[in-house]
Amino acid sequence: MVDITAVEAATTASAPRRDVKVPYALITLAGLLLVWELAARIFGLPAYILPSPSAIFAQLAIDWRMLAPHTGITVFEVLAGFLLSVLIGVPIAIGITYSRAFDEAVYPLIVGSQTVPKVALAPLLLAWFGYGMMPKVLIVFLVAFFPIVINSVVGLRSAPPQMIHLAKSMGASAAQVFWRFRLPQALPSIFAGMKLAIVLAVIGAIVAEFVGADSGLGYIIMIAGANFQIARQFGAIIALTIVGMLLFWAMTYIERRSLPWHISVRALQK
Amino acid sequence: MAGVQVADHHIEPAPRRFLDGMTGASAATKTIVPTTSPSDAYISIQGLSKTFAGRNGTVQALTDINLDIADGEFVSVIGPSGCGKSTLLMLLAGLEPKTGGSLAIGGRPVTTPDPELGVVFQQDVLLEWRSALENIVLQAEIRGLDKKAATQRAKELLAMVDLARFADAYPYELSGGMRQRVSICRALLHEPRLLLMDEPFGALDALTRDQLQIDLLRLWSRRKMTVLFITHSISEAVFLSDRIVVMSPRPGRIEKIITVDLPRPRRLAMRESEAFLKFNHEVTDVFRSLGVLRDDPEEAM
Numbered sequence: 001m002v003d004i005t006a007v008e009a010a011t012t013a014s015a016p017r018r019d020v021k022v023p024y025a026l027i028t029l030a031g032l033l034l035v036w037e038l039a040a041r042i043f044g045l046p047a048y049i050l051p052s053p054s055a056i057f058a059q060l061a062i063d064w065r066m067l068a069p070h071t072g073i074t075v076f077e078v079l080a081g082f083l084l085s086v087l088i089g090v091p092i093a094i095g096i097t098y099s100r101a102f103d104e105a106v107y108p109l110i111v112g113s114q115t116v117p118k119v120a121l122a123p124l125l126l127a128w129f130g131y132g133m134m135p136k137v138l139i140v141f142l143v144a145f146f147p148i149v150i151n152s153v154v155g156l157r158s159a160p161p162q163m164i165h166l167a168k169s170m171g172a173s174a175a176q177v178f179w180r181f182r183l184p185q186a187l188p189s190i191f192a193g194m195k196l197a198i199v200l201a202v203i204g205a206i207v208a209e210f211v212g213a214d215s216g217l218g219y220i221i222m223i224a225g226a227n228f229q230i231a232r233q234f235g236a237i238i239a240l241t242i243v244g245m246l247l248f249w250a251m252t253y254i255e256r257r258s259l260p261w262h263i264s265v266r267a268l269q270k
Numbered sequence: 271m272a273g274v275q276v277a278d279h280h281i282e283p284a285p286r287r288f289l290d291g292m293t294g295a296s297a298a299t300k301t302i303v304p305t306t307s308p309s310d311a312y313i314s315i316q317g318l319s320k321t322f323a324g325r326n327g328t329v330q331a332l333t334d335i336n337l338d339i340a341d342g343e344f345v346s347v348i349g350p351s352g353c354g355k356s357t358l359l360m361l362l363a364g365l366e367p368k369t370g371g372s373l374a375i376g377g378r379p380v381t382t383p384d385p386e387l388g389v390v391f392q393q394d395v396l397l398e399w400r401s402a403l404e405n406i407v408l409q410a411e412i413r414g415l416d417k418k419a420a421t422q423r424a425k426e427l428l429a430m431v432d433l434a435r436f437a438d439a440y441p442y443e444l445s446g447g448m449r450q451r452v453s454i455c456r457a458l459l460h461e462p463r464l465l466l467m468d469e470p471f472g473a474l475d476a477l478t479r480d481q482l483q484i485d486l487l488r489l490w491s492r493r494k495m496t497v498l499f500i501t502h503s504i505s506e507a508v509f510l511s512d513r514i515v516v517m518s519p520r521p522g523r524i525e526k527i528i529t530v531d532l533p534r535p536r537r538l539a540m541r542e543s544e545a546f547l548k549f550n551h552e553v554t555d556v557f558r559s560l561g562v563l564r565d566d567p568e569e570a571m
Contacts, residue, residue, distance in 0.1 A: 162391045165365050169389040170412040171382075180412065184399050261399045261440050 048228040059231035071239050074216040077133060077205045081140020082198055089145050093152030110149055118142040122211040136208040143204035144197035151193025155186030188262045191255040198251050202244045311338035312496055317371035320357050330521035331357045346499045346507035347515045350562045354522025355500045359468050363389055388457030392469040394449040396441040402452045403437040409459040427455035431485050447478035465497045483509055487536060508549040509536055516556045526556050
């Protein structure tokens with residue numbers, strides 16, 4: 001067995017095991033909603049504090065046309081920032097892996113920068129780039145960048161020495177060593193980083209929209225809250241949750257298609 | 271090197287090699303004769319040394335290694351852990367630079383991996399994302415060989431090691447012994463003239479190990495190929511080899527070279543024969559005299 005413990009560790013850390021039986025989880029969810037509904041009716045909570053689930057879904061049935069374009073904007077910000085972080089993060093990870101000088105010059109700064117709470121930069125970015133998409137995409141990028149770089153570096157360094165020796169004994173060029181050996185070996189870890197990043201990216205987009213926006217689900221949540229439209233706020237949260245789940249599932253789907261051989265994927269299929 | 275070119279005063283007795291598939295007197299008498307002049311040997315190692323720069327100064331891994339290996343010979347290198355036998359293999363593979371002496375394969379000084387080289391490591395190092403067949407064909411892809419012919423040959427190799435049914439299996443579906451067989455097939459795909467093996471069966475259970483030794487000898491007898499086999503099992507070395515190079519603990523030196531003139535093809539039953547045990551004893555005695563093996567902890571070194 002080749003030494004891929006680092007990758008496995010990284011994978012299991014960020015990929016929740018889906019051995020939970022879905023039907024049972026749905027029953028639990030339905031039960032919770034029922035308790036909530038009954039509690040809201042029995043105690044007669046006002047709708048501006050805690051609306052009942054039925055009231056929330058009724059509001060959602062009216063709001064969904066209005067929410068759809070805002071959802072689209074948030075999804076766009078998430079995907080743009082996420083793709084940017086992959087396109088920049090993976091090459092930086094490659095640089096860190098291949099060049100010791102680059103590693104020593106850049107890696108400590110990247111790790112150190114993690115102590116800066118990225119969302120605290122949101123007002124600053126807003127001041128620089130205005131209310132448009134740009135500051136949101138940048139916040140998403142900053143949040144998603146770190147897990148992608150770290151996991152890619154771990155993955156690219158996980159090729160066992162004997163694997164590289166084998167490649168060289170075959171007369172492999174540096175490019176062949178990278179494309180045929182190092183990169184495929186690193187993919188499980190890179191995917192683990194991307195799955196973590198996509199979840200963080202949604203959070204990043206919402207927080208950026210809280211700080212200053214005129215559209216997006218984060219904006220809706222803020223405005224609805226200010227107007228005591230709690231049911232609408234819940235509707236936006238539901239939309240957001242669905243977005244987050246779909247994005248994560250999409251990543252998992254791509255991972256499964258790309259890495260059917262990997263232990264983390266095989267574990268899911270059992 | 272011409273077939274039968276008998277030398278008057280060769281240093282080593284001629285290693286005999288009876289080819290499995292060959293019949294008739296002409297084949298039986300065909301032996302490979304090491305040539306008199308060392309530079310004519312297929313592998314020529316002279317005064318070879320290797321030091322590593324460690325944290326506490328330099329470490330002498332190998333010192334003054336002199337060894338000639340004839341074309342088609344099966345040579346085992348045996349020694350205790352840390353005697354530098356794996357380092358010797360890395361130098362021969364052109365994966366580590368030497369620090370002294372000279373080293374040539376087929377008359378060519380070794381600086382980079384020889385194009386006619388196949389390597390098998392203790393770990394099978396199969397790529398988890400490729401099927402058994404694809405793992406073997408990788409050798410041809412990297413070397414830019416014809417893929418169709420390579421696929422055909424890979425299938426033949428798999429059949430030879432009894433894995434034809436597993437061509438499309440992924441490494442995680444194979445046992446340790448099967449994985450190592452696939453990795454041997456990969457090393458043989460391009461019909462290398464030299465096969466380097468670094469404790470290839472060291473991680474396998476005893477029964478699998480026995481079977482793989484037989485498989486290896488069968489593959490070796492099919493075609494002319496020089497094998498350098500690193501091991502720390504005495505009986506494995508005796509069973510497989512034409513010659514056994516016994517190494518001393520660090521700094522690694524050649525302590526003794528033993529010629530094993532057991533007949534080929536070698537059979538499992540041979541391991542109980544008196545002649546086999548004699549060679550076993552001979553190697554054991556070298557290690558006892560070196561203090562590597564001791565019956566009694568108080569025994570003088």
